[in-house]
Amino acid sequence: MSFDSNIPPGPLAEKWTRYRGTMNLVAPNNKRRIEIIVVGTGLAGASAAASLGELGYNVKCFTFHDSPRRAHSIAAQGGINAAKNYANDGDSVYRLFYDTIKGGDYRSREANVHRLAEVSRNIIDQAVAQGVPFARDYGGLLDNRSFGGVQVSRTFYARGQTGQQLLLGAYQALSRQISLGSVEMYNRHEMLDLVLVDGKARGIIVRNLLTGELERHAAHCVVLATGGYGNVFYLSTNAMNCNVTAAWRATRRGAYMANPCFTQIHPTCIPQSGDYQSKLTLMSESLRNDGRVWVPKKQEDAKAIREGRKTGNDIPEEDRDYYLERRYPAFGNLVPRDVASRAAKVACDEGLGVAPTGLAVFLDFDDAIMRYGKSKAHSMGLHNPSDAKVRELGEKVVEEKYGNLFEMYEKITGENPYQLPMKIYPAVHYTMGGLWVDYNLETNIPGLFSIGECNFSDHGANRLGASALMQGLADGYFVLPYTIGQFLSNEIRTPKFDPNAQEFLDTEKDTRERLEKMMNVKGGQSVESFHRRLGKIMWDYCGMSRNAEGLKKARTMIQELREEFYKDVFVPGSMNDYNPELEKAHRVADFFELGELMVLDALDRNESCGGHFREEYQTEEGEALRDDEDYTYVSAWEYKGWDEEPVLHKEELVFENVELKTRSYK
């Protein structure tokens, strides 16, 4: 199997343009003979399926959702980056490239990231043309805001529902292709395995979720756009049904899994309130534009707040520690996510947490409300307005900017964030790791492509806010439709594949046996209970901070839990029916195996970088300590079989344009 990143030659800024101009093409009449399977209809999958359909390929598109529009991308709130420099604040393709490389703590590939920055501009144009209602200023032009880890305003947004609006744009483009017959859509079909023929990806096994029937689908190549695996932690901001099965099954068939331990913990989420909790809710990073993060300076104040004897408002200014502003004056509240999350953990570990569980810090809008109120009063010609008036005007401005987020917060917590500072705590949010892909977004299995959050590319060890939407759409609209031609141009004489061929029958049989095995345990514990326990192990030992001893322990615990699962899980219902418990069961089964690999990966990486913080490797001030000498590589793991050690392949990262520096936001 090939393991070459296939980065084209030439100067960084010209690689993509030159490569695109010299790539192999597939002629229109040949495109009609070629079939492509796309799994997933999030931003990456929907944009890819629509674009490939427009080009004339025959696309079969699959999602386990009841409609393509429900993919998890719908939940993205804050915005999407693009190097448009509309704000005239010094932004450029190079700056977006540089910020992304630095934000990722120098663990991503220069060439891929530069391409991403280049095409970012086209995404906005494409989305506007589709009718995505981005925020506008009074002149009718597109408005921008700032996100963490950068000093320019390059984030485009549609209120707090940017993901929804972008996904609807892609879904509408996809719907058009479905109506034109170039895309055949399979809703409520879940991919359970990948079929290889002579070492190339040629099809998938899916389960019709309504009837339980297994189906075999063949094509010339397969694209996985199946999202991230944050739910391995059980509690995360991901939608309940997000899972790793498609990517993991590909790994089981030989695809390499890259940097699996790189997980993003988002600093601003609503804290957990009880054991029954099923998921965590994100409060968009955009809030850190205006919210100030703090904890009380004194432990007794924090204790009083935890016990409900005081509120945040009772703590005088001089007794508050705005710790991000104090520790990182250059970026303040807008430091990157990994930095902000760890700082919150440090504060809570010191006993300064402000929720009954001890796990929360404040995100306070009081200053912003008063500042906006004053400026609004001024613009209305009000001189010497009362504080109450200023507050009233300020609350209106804040409502206009973040109204839906504030509402969401109040619905969940029952507290009014205009009056009391929000309580927030970090939560698992995004997975930078994923299937290893080369510059063409092709995995090491020929004909198997991976796009969006499902692959590992672009974000290194930490993703900057508003960059996942950018990457998903870049991959789907502007990269894959070209690069897939490199593979398909050699397949124009390949006849259609027969889904009744032996390889397909064998893979289907494997899948059936796997499901039967789970159904037949008939033990005493629910799938959910196993998932919760796995999540807790992952969070405790492979979460915001990790150490070798804990990781070793976690590995044994996961193995034991997995064994217990196959001895004592209870999956009700039947295999040949609509059975959500069975769906959960095979997803959790795959999470066990992935979880173990994440732990191994975290153990291998004896350094701290981005979201991967190894307690043994930190500076005296508690900042991450990278080891560029030994760890400037992508870990690509090869699965060797049940109970065999996976094999690590290293892709050395070469930095020709950026100098490796200690990341500083001070």
Added chain:
Amino acid sequence: MKLTLKIWRQKGPKEKGRFESYQVEANPHMSFLEMLDVLNEELIAKKEEPVTFEHDCREGICGTCSLVINGQPHGPNRGTATCQLHMRHYKDGDIIVIEPYRASAFPVLKDLAVDRSAFDRIMQAGGYISVSTGAPQDGNAIPIEKDQASEAFDAAACIGCGACVAACPNASAMLFVSAKVSHLALLPQGQVEASRRAQAMVRQMDEEGFGMCSNITACEAECPKEISVTNIARLNREYLSSSIKSQIKV
């Protein structure tokens, strides 16, 4: 708090369904769906089949959750999807009736889950702007007045949950269709195809077996995104004027 749940159980699309009663112990901080999770865990512990209900994001944006709670789609709170409803709005001893959406265009699949694929087919009929991936003009080449953009956004906020259909005595899908038609018609990019879009989407809506709109406006009251019925008036205008145009062409 102790609650009594009366839940619609139906094995499959062709089976007969009926209400079953369950007792559950809930906590005021739980979400409504977490309360159902607790019930399901108890059923599983008793080796019974859990209640099938659909959900995904659990934050009011994906449109997957549905449920009719005590006669109201998405329950009692305005502008709230079922997944955003919390148990603090209930009290000890309450009896809660939970049913699936009832509309012939949304057949029940199992228990509380229904098939809403008719909405996808309506979208496929014309709910888009016909632009292919490529190099369209610069985003700022099409200035759009802030309030106009904001109005388009209000319509675009629809999550495709189908509560409007469930709320309507005629099971009409007009609020859903009008939201998409308005979103696109309010933007200069979408105006070119506005007439054709309105015609095509309404035709498909009729084919799917949704009922007529008779201006009862129950849809607006139950819509979790508070989509306004003024969109329906806009759709009617768009549809009427396009009908006239198409007659002239013939």
